Amino acid sequence: GGHVVPWPWGTLGAREDLAMTQHPHSRALLLLGVLVLPCVVCWSPSRLSAGCEGRGRLVVSFDLDDTLWPIVPVVSAANKAVEEASGLRGALVQDEMKLVRRESHGGDPMSYTHLRKEALRRLLVAQGHPSSPGTIPHTAEDLFTTWLEERNSESEKLVYSDVVPCLASLADQGALIGAITNGRGDCSVIPSLAPFVQFQVSGEDPGVFPHRKPSPVIFHAAMEKAKALGWSGEPSEWWHVGDCMDNDVTAAQALGLRTVLLSRPGLDGENPFSTKPATAAPRRGGEIPRRDDDHDDDDDDGGGGGVAHRTRPDVRLLSLESLPGLVFDTQRIE
Incomplete structure (x- = not known):
């Protein structure tokens, strides 16, 4: 026999109830725990954005x-890296990009990646692909990779x-x-x-x-x-x-x-x-x-x-x- 105490995850039987009888404050503490524990779980920082109502993450x-x-010093550093690798100044590349954009006006949209690569390709062709082993990349792809890596590297610094x-x-x-x-x-x-x-x-x-x-x-x-x-x-x-x-x-x-x-x-x-x-x-x-x-x-x-x-x-x-x-x-x- 023994009295049974309701509990969210089942019931407490006679032995547990006897222990509660011997300690009169235990029942009150147990009931307090039933009420408070769910709130503590819901309001923990890691679960705040979801909440107890089943809401999704904030x-x-x-x-x-x-x-x-700041974007201006980031792009300045990326342009400088391209100049050091190829001799192509940032202002020159920028002017060529504007020219490519004007020439493509009314055609298919051109991504900025494509725009920069095409400008670099045209400039490399114009200078006859001057080559100095170890210092000048041979393709527009190489130069764009240099530019992009420096862009993200400088972003980290700034x-x-x-x-x-x-x-x-x-x-x-x-x-x-x-x-x-x-x-x-x-x-x-x-x-x-x-x-x-x-x-x-x-x-x-x-x-x-x-x-x-x-x-x-x-x-x-x-x-x-x-x-x-x-x-x-x-x-x-x-x-x-x-x-x-x-x-x-x-x-x-x-x-x-x-x-x-x-x-x-x-x-x-x-x-x-x-x-x-x-x-x-x-x-x-x-x-x-x-x-x-x-x-x-x-x-x-x-x-x-x-x-x-x-x-x-x-x-x-x-x-x-x-x-x-x-x-x-x-x-x-x-």
């Missing part, structure tokens, strides 16, 4: 250039100081972190970022190009990757962070995502590496125009398309320092 996606690192602490805090709290970029930045080969960024999509990717930001296609590609990693598909559980009003804020909000406009001080001005005609369209709501109408525009052929209207970001920040607290405080309140 997603925070980032633009890359001028969001996680990652803003608030980025890694922000990503680490988001990851510790269970967020799913991704990157959505029009350019060729690659978090998987940037050592300080690789441990945190779980998915990324580029406007240069097959299946995405030429649908760059602000096209919804690139965001939908990111959403498919996030769903495979635990995102519920609920737009309100996704925050997108970037420095461009059109490409990051308006485009993401059109899909129902939450947005953060990152306005780092000192980044206003024209992009010296753009291969497109300058435009007067302001990039940041009401601020001085910076670059042209496409973000990551050192890596852009302008295939993203326009946006219907401007809107206001959910949040505007000058740095990423407060982002993790803001994101998770908002989710808790809701």
Whole structure:
């Protein structure tokens, strides 16, 4: 016999009940544990983004250039590496890229990768492939690889100081972190970022190009990757962070995502590496125009398309320092 005490994982029989009778406070402690333990499990940091209601993982996606690192010194270093390897100055390559773009106007869209490779090929042909063993690559492919490797290497050196602490805090709290970029930045080969960024999509990717930001296609590609990693598909559980009003804020909000406009001080001005005609369209709501109408525009052929209207970001920040607290405080309140 013996009295039976209900328990979420079964029952307690006579022996356990006798022990509780001998210790009058045990029953109260046991019942308290039944009530409190599930809440403790649900509110542990690693499960915060999922919660007890069966919600999916909270997603925070980032633009890359001028969001996680400054693009102008990064591209300058990559151009310098090509010059040291081949003698082709960055300004010369840039002019040739503009020429290739003008000549291809009205034809099939040209990715920025193709644009740079074609410019390098034409310049190598024009100089007759001068060869100095060990110092000058023989093909445009070699030079492009040199450029791309230096681009990512310099990005690692110049990652803003608030980025890694922000990503680490988001990851510790269970967020799913991704990157959505029009350019060729690659978090998987940037050592300080690789441990945190779980998915990324580029406007240069097959299946995405030429649908760059602000096209919804690139965001939908990111959403498919996030769903495979635990995102519920609920737009309100996704925050997108970037420095461009059109490409990051308006485009993401059109899909129902939450947005953060990152306005780092000192980044206003024209992009010296753009291969497109300058435009007067302001990039940041009401601020001085910076670059042209496409973000990551050192890596852009302008295939993203326009946006219907401007809107206001959910949040505007000058740095990423407060982002993790803001994101998770908002989710808790809701």
